[in-house]
Amino acid sequence: MGLRTLRKEPVLGLKRLALPVSYWRSVEFAYVWRQLKQPAGARILDVGSPKDLAAMLARHKSYQVVATDLLPEAVLLSRRYASAQRLEGRDPGRVHSEVQDGRALTYADGSFDAAYSVSVLEHIPDSGDSAAIRELIRVVRPGGVVVVTVPYDRNYRETFVKGPVYERKPIGSEAIFYERHYDRETLAKRLLSSDAAEVVDLSFWGEGVVRTEALLDRLGPLRLPLSPVEALLSTVLLRQVEPDGSGHPMAAFFTLRRL
Secondary structure, three states: OHHHHHOOOHHHHHHHHHOOOOHHHHHHHHHHHHHOOOOOOOEEEEEOOOOHHHHHHHHHHOOEEEEEEOOHHHHHHHHHHHHHOOOEOOOOOEEEEEEOOOOOOOOOOOOEEEEEEEOOHHHOOOOHHHHHHHHHHHHEEEEEEEEEEEEEOOOOEEEEEOOOEOOEOOOOOOOEEEEEEEOHHHHHHHHHOOOOEEEEEEEEEEEOOOOHHHHHHHHHHHHHHHHHHHHHHHHHHOEEOOOOOOOEEEEEEEEEEEO
């Protein structure tokens, strides 16, 4: 992807050569790839995910991918990547990027063969994550799948930060909601309980004794030289774990099928 982007967008191409796929994105992308088994030409919706995956699915699976995001600047970046790789368009094997709010998609019911959202729903405040999962289910056809990845922990927790978060700006000195880590109860209640879909796959991913992600985070800017090998580290160190077992569950990956 970096090499294909390099000629038209040298800065973006160099970024992708330096960081092909980050630590968690490697296993998240692989999960979505495995779960999307639609034939070539299928119409696939991406809600808010890192846009690398849209290009991969268009090029290698010949899907017609509609890549959406709430932020216009993210949509513009997606278009630049697609254009640089000669993948921009609305046909099979192409990526079309546009602004959408995952909580209120403008598409008609059953517009897509499948949909996915990688590490997005946890950032939507209030009950927006539940609204987004309802919308994802609504816009896929009966029998179509929705593939999602979110952070997970044994105990539910929310993170608030100072300063702006995506489209949300603080008022005064207030902290802004950033993300939630689901536990068993909130995962089921907020994302998995739908009369319109059934759970066809649910797995939990995390690390063993060595907490590599925490070590990488502590490195700060010194992490940069390790960027090219983060995908290799994730392949070695991230694995499926039991949510109540001896490992450290850190993410939930699931697939729903619309009834």
